[in-house]
Amino acid sequence: MPNTEIISAARPNAEWWRTAVIYQIYPRSFADSNGDGIGDLPGVTSRLESLASLGIDAIWFSPFFKSPQKDAGYDISDYKQIDPLFGTNEDLEVLLAKSKQLGIRIIVDIVPNHTSDQHAWFQEALAAAEGSAARDMYMFRDGQGANGELPPNNWQSIFGGPAWTRVTNPDGSAGQWYLHMFDSSQPDLNWDNPRVADEFDDILRFWLAKGVDGFRVDVAHGMIKRAGLPDATIYDENLRERPIKNLTMEEAEEAVPYWGQPGVHDAIRRFRRVLDEFEDRAFCAEASMSPLPRLAMWVRPDEYHQAFNFDYMTTAYEPAALKKIITDSIVEYAKVGASSTWVMSNHDGIRHATRLGIAPEHTPRPGDGIHPTDPAPDEALGLRRARAATAFMLGLPGSSYLYQGEELGLPEAWQLEGKYRQDPTYARTNGKRIGRDGCRVPLPWEADATASNGFNTTGESWLPQPANYRTFARNLQDGVAGSTLELYKRLLKERKAFGMGSGEFRWAEEFQDKNTLGYINNGVLVLFNFGPDAVVLPAGEVLVTTQHDLILEGELEHDQVVWIKL
Ligand code: GLC
Numbered sequence: 407m408p409n410t411e412i413i414s415a416a417r418p419n420a421e422w423w424r425t426a427v428i429y430q431i432y433p434r435s436f437a438d439s440n441g442d443g444i445g446d447l448p449g450v451t452s453r454l455e456s457l458a459s460l461g462i463d464a465i466w467f468s469p470f471f472k473s474p475q476k477d478a479g480y481d482i483s484d485y486k487q488i489d490p491l492f493g494t495n496e497d498l499e500v501l502l503a504k505s506k507q508l509g510i511r512i513i514v515d516i517v518p519n520h521t522s523d524q525h526a527w528f529q530e531a532l533a534a535a536e537g538s539a540a541r542d543m544y545m546f547r548d549g550q551g552a553n554g555e556l557p558p559n560n561w562q563s564i565f566g567g568p569a570w571t572r573v574t575n576p577d578g579s580a581g582q583w584y585l586h587m588f589d590s591s592q593p594d595l596n597w598d599n600p601r602v603a604d605e606f607d608d609i610l611r612f613w614l615a616k617g618v619d620g621f622r623v624d625v626a627h628g629m630i631k632r633a634g635l636p637d638a639t640i641y642d643e644n645l646r647e648r649p650i651k652n653l654t655m656e657e658a659e660e661a662v663p664y665w666g667q668p669g670v671h672d673a674i675r676r677f678r679r680v681l682d683e684f685e686d687r688a689f690c691a692e693a694s695m696s697p698l699p700r701l702a703m704w705v706r707p708d709e710y711h712q713a714f715n716f717d718y719m720t721t722a723y724e725p726a727a728l729k730k731i732i733t734d735s736i737v738e739y740a741k742v743g744a745s746s747t748w749v750m751s752n753h754d755g756i757r758h759a760t761r762l763g764i765a766p767e768h769t770p771r772p773g774d775g776i777h778p779t780d781p782a783p784d785e786a787l788g789l790r791r792a793r794a795a796t797a798f799m800l801g802l803p804g805s806s807y808l809y810q811g812e813e814l815g816l817p818e819a820w821q822l823e824g825k826y827r828q829d830p831t832y833a834r835t836n837g838k839r840i841g842r843d844g845c846r847v848p849l850p851w852e853a854d855a856t857a858s859n860g861f862n863t864t865g866e867s868w869l870p871q872p873a874n875y876r877t878f879a880r881n882l883q884d885g886v887a888g889s890t891l892e893l894y895k896r897l898l899k900e901r902k903a904f905g906m907g908s909g910e911f912r913w914a915e916e917f918q919d920k921n922t923l924g925y926i927n928n929g930v931l932v933l934f935n936f937g938p939d940a941v942v943l944p945a946g947e948v949l950v951t952t953q954h955d956l957i958l959e960g961e962l963e964h965d966q967v968v969w970i971k972l
Contacts, residue, residue, distance in 0.1 A: 454508055461899055527605075555572075559637050756818050804907065819843075906930060
């Protein structure tokens, strides 16, 4: 590609979600108003100003609906009620009103692939006869073997162990099996049953009418399973989706019959029609689909607006790989009229301030977590790289997702003792896969204000904060030049000022060598030095840098980024 080629065209002021910076709140760990150790909606409302001052455009909430909390709320038993742990439906209305005043949009998480086993539909299905309409809401099948004692196929749960559980009939005899791609408390819905789609139309309309700005769609890649539920043919330990990265679309559909099946597009279009009954709303799909052209099919004009770019998040920390994934993302999404999203951390992975301090050969697989016996990550290097990687990401055109706490540079709490671990992955693999709790620990707000550093007034915390969390507390960073919090504020301010979310982007090969990567977006050069040596800075006005808050003495050090107005 010639270095003058513009690979993204400006779309100023069009469609907020194309350029939005969206901040993910994990409700149980953001802020706790009633002191029970679990964050809640009034806690969020009380802290909204701090997000407004950070400069975000929208919040995405991980689920806060009624749930037995077997998978931290991704097991929903009533889609129209807020779980009392987090507050009431009225608390959400208060939060929506206040966020509207502050100009922050609200996206909620919808979980259509499965419900909780405590949902009335599943309880009804358990009590009903085989082959009944109630059972047809879910994926019940007869077992294999002479007496149905073997699971219907070889699918494995993403959290470990088989993806099937056998039920006991009301008369005490062994019955059919039901499918659960996640925990056994999360039965998969049957999207071939039109009643399921009707119910979800209704759920979407319910929240849209309350004024939410959109939905993040959980496990959007799993809703439709291949007819006949054939065995999966590609194994990689637990049949997880990552290994399909290198297959063609057809091979992937065939090999993993529960992910990315073509029938899903009809379900997506139906979702979209409901959303379009309301103005200015958007969807973001959690669709773990590779390669990118396959994922791009999910964001065609009548489907989802956005999809998370997990291939970007998991790209190796080096210039060539990063350049390729960014180019591919912009180009592939543009082919279908969509903009790319970018993300470095979320509630399912290892916080990037820690992840980037792990040698590539020791990096755990997504969702596995760092085992306490793994080599210790280099936390100083991790944080330095995380700041640089974020500064590079926030200059890109498109929409960026931030995960709560990353603006503080929070590391992963990877040494949590087993007794605290709640991720079902931990129990389902007997601790072999340590799971995702390490990125879910409550946030430190005011150092030493309480044992939980201001997460609440009682010091209670559903997962204990490691000792080093106090040093990352927001009050120690607010207004402090060079802090990670001030860096994020500055990045978001300049990003907005220069319209970079919808800017004209090109690679700046004239400023690059083999250890650096640079691009120009709306006249701003964003330059990343991967090291090992310092590089001489080009002329221009320094807008923001990860290095000593604007104090640059002619050189950019390794693992640092600078934004220069040319
Ligand atoms: C998604 C969520 C994850 C959850 C799973 C099952 O991947 O991000 O947290 O455990 O779906 O709902």
